[in-house]
Amino acid sequence: MKDLFSFLPVPFDLIAYCVAAGVICISFIAAMASIFVWLERKVSGRIQDRLGPTRLGFWGLPQMIADAVKLLTKEDFAPDVADKFLFKLAPYLAFCASFIAFVSLPFGNGIVGHELNVAAFFILAVLSSEVFGVILAGYASGSKWSLFGGIREAAQVVSYEVPRSMCVLIPVIVAGTLNLNTIGKQQTGFFWEWNLFHDPFTFVAFFIFFIVATASCKRAPFDLAEAESELVAGFHTEYSGLRWSIFFMAEYASMFAVSGAASLLFLGGWHSGLAPFELSEQWGWVGHGLNVVVFVSKTSLLVIVMMWIRWSLPRLRIDQVMMTCLKYFLPISCVLLLGVCVWELFVPNSIETGWRFLSAFVCAALVFGLIFRLLTAPLTMPRGELPGAWKGVATPLMNSKA
């Protein structure tokens, strides 16, 4: 990618490349964030049996422009007792942290801002410093609700960082490198080549990583930092308008970044899993384009699962959050780490291949079965009856005459 600007003289090609990469990343994050905000409202609407935004245009899509205009035109104010400098700086700090993660996140074979040899480690390091903005916001607001939110966030992120790093180590041990581009390339081929199906430990590690990543993005059910039933709005109580929206842009950006890391480490990255070769090497720029489309849709799917979890599960209590991490996720990830080392050292190739095919095809069958059930399920139920898992459960309306 770096030689795109090679027609320019020596220092300027690098500068032009950096500027182009930065502009592309920022506009990508902004566009994705506004799409995700719209999608979040739609998803929450569906789950709560409502419609979500519908008034504006097709499916309420222009609603995201309306949201942006509303946030831009709101008055930007700070409370009297706030530490003004830190109060104004905090959202940008949070955003910078999640933006910098995109520097080393490959979107396709070699489609990356800067190919770091320690990209997996770098993304972890940068994303964990997003919490700094949140804590500063909580402190600088001069409000006790904000401070509680910030401190909770600190405790939560510091503890969830440990199992998250361990879950990243598991596919790294399988791959033997920290370079995300190389890890992606190693999973070229059909979907059973993905790290997810490498052995039972990576299979479990993906789910643990996903839950822990949800927690470290402070998404529900782990959104204690902004628990509105207890803390008004947590760390962003005193924020309004643009600064508030920058916090949420940072949140959606870091959701996308951890989902991208998850799909690179476990789910084959930019490979669709349906072609036995690397698309970009066979088809050139068309292949690169397809790779980016596959990666973005895979990652967006994971983000949608995060939204699905958020609107399905109730919020945990703070002690439950800490207990889930320290008593369950931490020991589980330690066992997984040891297990994957033992598997790599002692398990013969035949068993490994057998496990690959078995787990991959069972998963594929499950997914297809689920999609089939979803598509063939009746859209409406007779009066008084419940759909899906609640079929046959007695309701007050069931025996009454319609």
Add this chain to the structure above:
Amino acid sequence: MSLDVVLFTAIASAIAFSALAVVFSRNIVRSALWLLFTLIGVSLLYFLLGAEFVGATQLIVYVGGTMVLVVFGVMLTAQQQFLKIRIRPQEWLVAGILASALFVLLVTTSFHLGEGKNSPPAEPMPGSGPLGVGFLTQYLLPFEIISVHLLVVLIGAAYLARAKRRPGGNRD
């Protein structure tokens, strides 16, 4: 002037500015924030030198560490909101003497650093692989000593922070 020199000048002056701001700001959280910028700047210098692993480690260890510092700065020291630090004249004197001695030492050493090596080393910085192998073979003893030391510190911290039990049996 090459791009490296320009970038180094920019980053180094940013580090120097924020390091001065750490010392001169009276608000404890603000000086912790400036310390954060200093440490990020140092990690940028590592990245500029091509030592990616050290740079990322600097980020994860020191940025996380400063965060904990801020939390404790808020929770443990501030009796009222936005505590200001007051410094007595004798503290200025002692700190000034120490700081100027350290500064003279650093300046004299750094002028002798490049002596005898006119060209930079040809091979690139070792990545995380050679570093890890080095830790587990040639430098195993220092590595283990540091690990055990950290373990002792961890156990000590957990001991200090645990819920105290009274002889009566009730938990505090």
